[in-house]
Amino acid sequence: MEYDAVVVGSGPAGSVTARFAAESGAKVLIIERRQEVGVPVLCGEGISKQVDDFKVLKGRRWIANNMDGARIFSPDGTMVKLAAEMAGNETGYVLYRDIFDQELARGAIRAGAELMLNTCAVNLLKENDKIKGVKARHFDEEIDIKADVVVGADGVESKVGRWAGMKTTLKPSDLEICAQYTLTNVDVEREYCDFYLGKKIAPGGYVWIFPKGNDVANVGIGILASLSKPGLATSLLDKFISSHPELKKGEPVRFLAGAVSVSEPYESVRDNLLLVGDAARQVDPITGGGLMASIEAGKIAGETIGRAVEMEKFDKEMLSAYEKAVEAAFYKKLKRNYMVKEIMLGFEDKTLNMLADSLKDVKFDEISTFGLVKALVSKHPSLLMKLRPLIKAARV
Ligand SMILES: Cc1cc2nc3c(=O)[nH]c(=O)nc-3n(C[C@H](O)[C@H](O)[C@H](O)COP(=O)(O)OP(=O)(O)OC[C@H]3O[C@@H](n4cnc5c(N)ncnc54)[C@H](O)[C@@H]3O)c2cc1C
Structure with a gap:
């Protein structure tokens, strides 16, 4: 079994990576330890409508519900209403996540990728410390899959990175x-x-x-x-x-x-290896949502693999183009949201109530950043001190 790339995991990150790599001419295999893509579902199933921009899903069967927005309730029950475009990456559509994952996998297959179910990666295949593919178990059979690039798209419990000696443990x-x-x-x-x-x-x-x-x-x-x-x-x-x-x-x-x-993103590239999606901690630290990031990073990873195949170059320098591009695309936001998460953890319920009380009547689509800060502190001036680090983080 010899491929340009072997992708471990058929979640959104794996399928989208495989699709764009195959579309760029790479010979790709996805291996998935489960017997059915997307099952069992492990998800709240919320996603932004920005997903439509990536054109990676056929039809609309994967949509369970079309949302107008989000409502945030503070501890005392005060409600703040946000339109879908303002409410972050987890509102827009509510999915049938099993159908969604299967549609993404179909996209990869149509582009030419192969998919092997019941196939669990158990280690990296190495020769003189150089990554040469993965060792996997297919039912009871041990198999070696040779590939120039191994993609760890194996989710939050990712082992692929650890096998390559990368820091993957979460505190x-x-x-x-x-x-x-x-x-x-x-x-x-x-x-x-x-x-x-x-x-x-x-x-x-x-x-x-x-x-x-x-x-x-x-x-x-x-x-x-x-x-x-x-x-x-x-x-x-x-x-x-x-x-x-x-x-x-x-x-x-x-x-x-x-x-x-809900960490900052981790390193994601080594010689002959890259990590995508939850495996690279590409998740919004405020909401815990990772679907949009998996798709965005998967597209960039797949295209990078395509170029690597064309140039027959698979070292860290070549694959780092992926890391640089995802950094430019959305790491700034993830890093800022990590700071906001850390600051908000220190907020007492009383502060959250005051925040919600200040924001409950704000029309977010009509207000400037300055107007927002004014609205926040005019009702509860004591919020200013508490919000100062938050405002600073938001500017980063
Ligand atoms: C309870 C919960 C609710 C969530 N709600 C939301 C939400 O509403 N919106 C949102 O955006 N995000 C949500 N998330 C996060 C979201 O599910 C992930 O960010 C997303 O699934 C990441 O996609 P992925 O492809 O990186 O990983 P995954 O979807 O986890 O896919 C990884 C795949 O790799 C396979 N795999 C793992 N190890 C191996 C191996 N050794 N060999 C072969 N295959 C392997 C797994 O079986 C799996 O299919 C939620 C997560 C949880 C747990």
Whole structure:
């Protein structure tokens, strides 16, 4: 088995990388340890409408719900409403994530990539310390897959980077522990994704309600691992649901538990190897959303592989074009949001309530940055001191 590139993982990052590499003429294999792409679903299923700009999805079957915007609720229940374009990367559409991942994989296959299911990478294939591909297990069979480039698109628990000697371990304050029910027979507004903040509601994180249709919604929680203990995420989520009558009568048709990184992006390139998506910690540290970044980085990674194949050059210098391009595309935002996350962690519930009270009547699409700061501090002047680091971070 010899390829230009072997991609470990058929999530959005892997499939989009494979698609653009294959479109650029590379011979590509994706290996996936699961028996079905995208299943089981481990996601809140929210994504920005910017996904349409990448033209990587056929049809509209992957969309469960079309959102108007987001509503953020402070600990005392004050609501701030944001239009979808302003609400970050996780509002716009609510997905059927299994269909979404399968559509992206189909795009890769149509472009010429091969896909092997039930195939788990177990190590890198090396010769004199040089990466030559991956060792994998396909059912009970051990196989060597030779490739000039190995792509680690193996998600938050990524091992590919570690096998190459890269720093991949996350500290507990950079990891969110998540739990989610998909509830049926709920009574939620289907136009808005809702976010609930507060130290008692979700320490270091938030509760989300993402409506999937008339009476179906994903109701989930993320809490910072450093503030968590076993079972806390699920018990806080249960408490939240039972205290909201519109959710309480719902029945779960799906439960999931998982983790998301909320760190700064990590290094992503070595000779003959690159990391994409969650594996490279390309996730928004405020929201924990990584779908858009996976797609954007996957496109750049695939195109870089295409050029590397053309030039028959696969060293770190060549592949660093990928790292530089993703840095230019969105690392500035991720780094800024990491600072904002760290600052907001220090906010008491009282401060969040004051913030929401100042912002609840603001028309965000009509207001300048200066007007926003004025609105923030005119009601609660004591906010100025607390917000100073935030305003500084936002300028970076
Ligand atoms: C509870 C939860 C809710 C979330 N909600 C949202 C949301 O609403 N919006 C959003 O934007 N993001 C959300 N995220 C984050 C989002 O799911 C990830 O950012 C996204 O899936 C990253 O894509 P990826 O391709 O990098 O990794 P993944 O989608 O995780 O794909 C990795 C793939 O690699 C495979 N794999 C792993 N190891 C191996 C191996 N050794 N060999 C072969 N295959 C392997 C896995 O089986 C998997 O298919 C959420 C995450 C969680 C846990």
